[in-house]
Amino acid sequence: MQGSQGPLPCLASCSLTAMSSTMLESEASFTDRALAVGMEAAFVNSLVGAGINSFGRLAYICAVNPQSGDDAPLIEAVEKLLKRALAAREIPDLRRLWFEAHTFAISDLKSRVERSTLDPPRELPLAERISRLEAQKRRLPSLVFTERVEPSHGLVDKLQSMIDSGTITYLPPHKCPSRAQEICNDKPMQQVTLDSEGALKISKRHADLECETRGELKLREAFTRRALAYDQVGLMSFIAQEKWHTYLFDAVTREPPPNHRYVSIGQALNADRELWQLIAQESRGDIKIIKGTDPPLDAFIKRFQHSPQVNVCLAPLPAFSPYKGERPDGGKGPGKKGDRAGKGKGSQGKEGKGTPLKRKGETLQQDPRRAEILKLLREIPPNCVSRLPKTRQFICALFQHGKCPHQSKERCERGLHCCWHKDCFKKGVPFCECSHS
Template sequence: MSLVDSTAVFEARAASIGVPDDVVAAMALKGWVSHGTYAFAVATQPGADEQAFLDGVIIPLLGGADHIAAPKLRRLFFESHTLTSAELRRQVDSTEQEAPRKLPAPEISQRMEMLQARIRPLIVANFMEPSHHLINSLVQCVEDGRVRYIEWSRCTSRTQEVNNIKEDGDLKIWKTDSTGTIKATTKEPSIVASLNTELDVHNALRRRGVAYEIAQAMTFEVHEAIINYFFFELKKDPMEGFGQVTLQQVAAADRELHVRLAEATRGGFKTGPAGELPLDIHVKRILDGPELKWMLMPLPKRAAGKPTTDGPSKSSNDAESKRNKAEPNKTKQDSLKLKRLKRTPMPKKLVGCVPCNDEGQPLCFAFNLGTCASSSDCPKGLHMCCKKGCNKRHAFVACINEEVQPVAASRKRGTAAVKVDDSRPSEPVAKRKRLVTGLQPRGGRAPLLLSDFKFKIDVTSEDVDIPSHISESVHPPFQGIPIHSKLISSRLVSEVGDEGEKRTRVVSTFGVFRSPFEFLHRAMTLEHPLDTPHNVDKCNLKAILFIRDHSASEVVQFRAKQLKKYMSRAAQMSEEEFRFKETLDVDVRRVLEGKRLLLFKEMAADANVGDETLFQELTEGFRLTGEMPQSKQFPAKLKPAMISVQQLRESSVWAKKMIHSSCRRVGSDPEIAKAVFEETQQQLKGRERKGRGELWFDKLRLTLVMSLYKTLLTGGVPPSSSLRVLRLLLRVRVSKFRED
């Protein structure tokens, strides 16, 4: 609720300028309970029509124009009109960069008192009272009609807000206003709510519930149902083998709840049929649904490490005896001191290094990080590399900088290195199986328009279980990968170690999903491949453009004219059509008896059909062997050569044997074999127009066909085998021949 619509603000302002309480009550009877309603008490602007204001406001309320409270009503009317105009201008010129709209303090106090009276004996005070910044953030959501998630750390209390002190009062930041002008504004101090314990989280959520009630977005009771739902799942005893629900799961479920609320209120905030606040009905439905339950399910416990035995092993005893022989003067206290030194916490940039050398002398961390001012050993420790096994007189930073690859450098430092690959991930095996079965027909000619994954990440591991999905409690080295990422593939990779040894590692590829809003935004920018005219042939595209550029009556007239033209031509060519059909073969004439062939030929010429042999092949037939002439109806597609000349020569031996083996299986058909032989000889007549490589291939084909023809004469080739021979000859793909 804005300032102009607040009854509490209006009454407080009227009292501050001295308007009597009985006059304010009389104004309420007329419906003038806010600045917004009082500004339109009369249909005139302040000072424009005094008589209309007297007749409409002063006399009905005060009884006379000379009453002592008349100037105060005029002042209040002027202020109401000014505030209402300013509010309308703010709504028109508002931008996303503006600060949240502030709810007036009297309105906050009035709503707080109403809530306190309803929820007694629970007291809204101290840590339970939300900060005004939290309230104003939710008020802005209500005014915009959009749900925004408020992080738990921003659910601060009024006590924190009051006690907050700016560190630098002169600190300014540059921001743009609604007109685009850059101005210096004071930065608001950032305060964060304490979330150290479950009680702190519970109090923060309760403060958010009070703020929702004051902002008139959700009742306090409904928000309490959300808190009870979350903490019931948090404190519920899990089954054997499963861990306790964590606060991270509760936080994720809380975010999912607000995402579902945003989906349910796309059309804006609307009150319920019985006067419920905008979010009350949707919250009850979401809590009863399965959206949050699966996020609050207990997760399986991680396998515990193998327990160590009480007594020392044989290998440890041998190592201990050797160490004692090499260092006879070392006492038990020295060994304990050395163990304590090796457990010293390391700086973040030196994780994986050692804090001391083999003798137990500490190493200087500042020297290894390159920040030590001393040029030699200092009281902090020796100036030696803290990399395990190095023990050289240089800093750890210099040792790492010798590595060219950042991943190898990170591995030497002992930190996790994650490779991010922004290229499109390959399809999972399960998806490929669906393609084979036809459940989701997406082949190479119709790829996915939008990938399921935003990007993919490659992780190298060794001797660890690879998870199928990334959870919050994932084990090393898979930390750092976004939660809910999916395993796409994994492969073995052999690497050579620093000392020349061969190691086998597993490279796992994880796909990171897009958020629903990112996927929707990308999907809305895509175009369907069939929406573009490039896939339409020229004739149909020309017809589409003609229909687009002409009216329906013009299209009808054009079609009637064309139909009349060809009907007239059919009548004129009827005798010629009869004489032409008499020249056709008997079987062909029986099939084409009812067809107007000459009219078809003329229509094809008018339509600019480029197939010059179409009419001849229709009436006289076409050859089963040899090369077919181009129809010019489809774009030419040339397949690149796949094998070399040497490979072709080597494959001719088994190709000939394959032809012979396939020709001996069933019956014989010497007629087709003879036709193939004659066609091959006819093609070889033009060999003077071909290159040497092509001549060699023609000789190979002629040899194969002659061998086949001889076999056919003996009666051992089936009819289907002849066609199989043709297919084999057509499948042989010859690379670009070079001069022998």
């Protein structure tokens, strides 16, 4: 971009800038392009074997640039590495590849200077995507890859941008769409943004796809796609993440202690969020990927997945009793003095001291958790309602936070069991777990 008075750049140039960094270092893209320009496979293999395996290495192989008009230093440097003289038919293809490598290098430097937070994530070249996917399939032969299992290109690009920035951000499961969803999605729109100098430029608007995570199966699939995406970019191995996901679902399905509830999906998601917050904080600036070593985040997930801050989210909560003063052991005897469960005057008929509240037909004024319900209704989140707009039926406030004793049912005496977001109302999905889509 030359200035605010100059013409707007075309989308092709923006796309070149967006992928130049990954193109510059990609060995698969270098080999694919060398064969595409007509370079013989034997010559390409000899270049790769001599260490010239990326555009970045070729661009800086000598101290001159293609515009100088003198390619003698280039030929001399390549011949020195190959330890043989170049054939006349090999020089034109080498010159062409050298010019393209230099262009990618300049584009990469420019994008690093002019890049802003509004720019979309850098896109991996297609040859690099295919190379990583094939390597992953060989590394995980027991996993069947389909378009529903494979993570979307946009998800992989997000993680690649985290490597460029050196910081990790939390990706919730509903932000991990599949390749099938990406294929069916409409083409992205164009957007006009400002660069670092205040000039206008046109770029593709990043499509922020979301996937369905309602139900344990779909949630597990979303976790698998996220694990595959992290494994593809080399930040964290698939095995290390699958151990964590198995640990989460074991906690959800484990039989709780007496008078305690099963661990909810909402608690598991809270534990997952807490774990990634710890990983992101401690790994900041320390996510360099080095060939031949373990992924950088493997050590962090092993270190924090059993942290007290994480495991407290997976602790079974006490079961709720509709009777005040009910004994923790489930007995029907009298409780503490003054509790309604104690037998005394008024226990033979109408409600009075020592008379348990009736579960059937219970109202808000009679609800033992009235104070908590009123607090939840006073602190109702934005864009949420306590009643359905058409039928004016009440919505259970405790259900929204996973605290209703009848969480698995369609409704209870406090109201319907559905998300209370005004644009959602999904049945059987609490607000704390719903993606509102």
